[in-house]
Amino acid sequence: MINNKVVLYIAMSLDGYIARKDGSVDWLDDVEGDESDNGYGKFYDSIGTVVMGRLTYDEVLSLTDVFPYADKPCYVYSRSKQTEDPFVVFTHEPLENLIPRLKDTSKGDIWLVGGGQLVQAFLEKRLLDEIYVAIIPKVLGEGIRLFPKGTVPDTFKLLKIERMGQIVALSYKV
Template sequence: MSNKVVLYIAMSLDGYIARKDGSVDWLFDVEGDGGDNGYAAFYQTIGTVVMGRTTYEDVLKLSEDFPYADRPTYVLSRSEQPPAPHVQFTTEPVESLIPHLQQASDADVWIVGGGQVVQAVMEKRLLHEIEVAIIPKILGEGIPLFPEGIVPSNLKMMGTQTLGQIISIRYQVQI
């Protein structure tokens, strides 16, 4: 299985991926590289998208069009959800779902978020790479990228990239 499970996400300098209310408005006025800060190139490597239900609901608030409609997208939920366009809700545990998705695709599996999904995937040692875009803002509070109780992990830096005021760091998770 050569395709990877990748977390690709932006966070504030103090480690938050969203405000307490789930808002990511603080991401939109950051001086990047003038383009999409590498997003399109990253997205081309993705075969499947996985996110939590709260993240899914936040994504719906950001855009009229679902941004991942062209990829199979799985939304993890603790309870049954009514069908929705462009996504498959699932209560399947990540330890069985993620390997199944890796086998079903020729491309990488993107863990979009949020913190609880990241925690579950890391706890089951399913994550291969983490790419974090560090946004030069301090929020002071919010939803942390790595919630309290996350499994300790060692990472190996694979590269960095400066994108205007943003620093992107890519790590390999040492499993």
């Protein structure tokens, strides 16, 4: 039996935002982390499948010319028809059907990249196993919240605290 987890791995401002109002994550560019990649490489190596919302997908495409997750199966949730992408499966399949299937077939954990609406849906349907939040010491004042209004209240168990330069990373079991 495969024991893959669904993990939310994400950066958040000190005041709870994962992006600016327009979806931009430029505020992450000048953060003082550790000497390496702040653990991203090790995390990414443990991932077998990537899942994200369409707005997050659009932001990822705006940041680079090369799709950064081309080496992994990637599912993008979208309620509207999208232009085909050779590296992505667009879907609106119910999460409660897709995620258990991916947990059984993925060659590693499933990474929930974002955004807030999808995080909210995963929590509501009890499909998230762990949350890893890198707290960035910046206050944005407004933007896209990690946990949007209406997110089901819950309590998590702290697994680990890490310091990487000015970044504090918190790992929780859901």
